[in-house]
Amino acid sequence: MDQCGRYRQIRLCKMSEKLLVLLVGQSNMAGRGYAGPDDLIPLPRVEYIRPDFKWVPAIEPITKDRSFIGTFDADGKKIVSSDPFETVLPNVRQKVCGVGLGRTFGKLLAKDNPDRTVGLIPAAVGGTGIAAWLPGGVDDWDGTNFPYDFAIQKAKEAQKNGKIVAILWHQGETDAAKQTPDYKQKLKTVVENFRRDLGDDTIPFFAGYLASFYNPDIMDHAAIVDDAITELTEEIPGFYSVETKDLNHRGDNLHFDTESLHTLGERYYSVYEKAVKG
Template identity: 70%
Template sequence: MKMEKLLVLLAGQSNMAGRGYAGPDDLTVIPNLLMIRPDGKWQPAVEPITKDRPFVGTFSASGQKIVGRDPFETVLPEGDQKVCGVGPGRTFGRLLAEAEPERIVGLIPGAVGGTSIAAWMPGGVDDWDANNHPYDDAVRKAREAQKSGKIVAVLWHQGENDAKKQTPDYAGKLRSVVRNFRNDLQLGPEVPFIAGDLASFYRAEIGDHVDIVDHALEILAAEDPSFLIVHTKDLNHRGDGLHYDTASQHELGKRYFEAWRKFTGR
């Protein structure tokens, strides 16, 4: 009997979607690491895993620059024709694929850059594109993926938007997001929800507002043993004060995986 895929849901905003510039290793096919496309088909998981925005720094086959819609991207360096979109998901997936060489690992890209926590409620709308519904779209893709596998982790990185806006009761809203994902995707407590905190470089940009998010993560971790925090304070940005650079995204993926491995004992 064919074994189920080991599925990993990637959700949140741009630092989960990824804004690092890809190198050759990020574009190399790993035989037992796949990603699901919006049409439900599977393909090799090469960067960019999450195609949430047409990024500045991305070029067409003819070499013409594609101008991004994401307002956080319009002020960034173009990256010398490198693919923009490296996040932590592929590194996590690679490590899981190496740990489980007989299994197929399937990534479910669901993160959307610039989104607030409100966009991650059922029926919520993308802050920058009213045609996108981040939570609903992520659940739809995850349910399609579940037809051939089982979700073993939810990786979450979000909050820069809400920290800047000082969103009231962020902890309560995030608690609802976690509960909704668990209920709608039938995820038991054996499936960890792993969240990254906000980097020190973002504190330098907006001050103590980052505590709105970081304190919320601590609250949820204290009340839910399967809610895990990955720390990012020492990681670096790519020159914009907001997005992790490629090396930091690779390290972040390792930290997500180590948190998962420690939790599951695998």
Template identity: 40%
Template sequence: MRHRLLSVVRAATMLALVPALACAQPRSAPVPTKDMQLFLLVGQSNMAGRGTVEAEDSTVVPRVFMLDARQQWVPAREPMHFDKPKVVGVGPGRAFGVDIASAWRESEIGLIPAAVGGSSIRSWEPGAMDGPTKTHPYDDAIVRAKAALASGRLAGILWLQGETDSNAQGPADYEQRLRAVIANMRRDLDAPDVPFLIGQMGRFAEKPWTVHRTRVDSIHQLVARTTSRSAFVRTDGLKHRGDTTHYDTPSVREIGHRYAKSFLTMVPAPARR
């Protein structure tokens, strides 16, 4: 009899909790359509982001989505990348996406995070591996982009890379390799005219550029100037987070805004339906 009474009490308690539990459940996340404007985010750690995540970086913004590590569309929240989970933080991609959504009011924006911190441009070619992360940056980016294409069209590629190759050997063939990255991505994603935006490497007063980094920067500018549908995005005047390598959170958001401004000068908003 005592056991039966306890069962009744437990059942009543659970029934009383149901409304509270239901209220505690998160609202269902918005689901994107099949007509998204997609942007591939590639390069190394400053594209992946190392800024400290703040409240505004986790706020859901209507019509701005990201492809997560499981290749599922979810609202774009920082950190978006997953290259190095212990250190990844705020990157420029989300701020870029929010600006594009604001300008393209009838479009849903799909961001495809695929940067790998510390990756050399040599790992951004088909079949190549990045040793420290044991990943294949180029191949993985293409796989993720192709999965995303089921939900829309590729509208742009954002590139922010170069620090790892700013050494005595790196600049020698950097131009050739960067041109190959652009050509390969456009070919493999069947997007021969997709805009390719090249971001400038971080330049901070506390850590003057070496001659090698200056050479890589000049290559970035040359390739952007001489490649169709390409642009160079300046990142001067910004701050690092204290390590003279990675941008702080406000600065990395500003880079996203600058990418968006550059992109919007190249590509008109889609026609209103």
């Protein structure tokens, strides 16, 4: 069954069009998992669009949101890597960009649609609060980066080659740490803006809950984020939640490990599949 469609109903489209999936949020959507051999080989009919708008095979990392490798030199300046990714063994330091959940989602979507190509649109940016995902919102770590605006630009370019069938969202760690009382209203606005600016008010939107492994002393406002997701699932048509309980971090109590990201990609797809099939 072709899945170029709306939530709870399937709508026909040209077989030559890609099935597009927009990946947005912060670092746990961008992906910080360590790469294994399977993450570094092409998948049949799964591509992603680069920042220069070229389509290439979906080999990790598909989201290159940060070049900062997480350390400083003796003068306190950030050390920037020309290669934002490396395959890692447990005893080798991980650079910032890594394995995410989107590629697993894309693999499953392609498997269920053997005559179609899946096009991933990676636009997540690590460390971004929800304010950065409003029109004109700025990345707190890079004043030249406007995450929402760039995501729309990239998605519209991708739409020349296909139809967006899902928006995958994982965000909220930044807001859980600093408290954003109006998080729910902002998230609702994010959903409305994406649908409006991408020209389809029926695009299904999938939001993952925050992980259960965060230090409560740091993420002491996590309930604001999770409650917003739960409530919007009931209030917004085509808004779906994805469970993150029992998943593991990569050793930093912040980012999902590779196995958990693969599992999370499967969970997003399971919810998506139920949504489009009704």
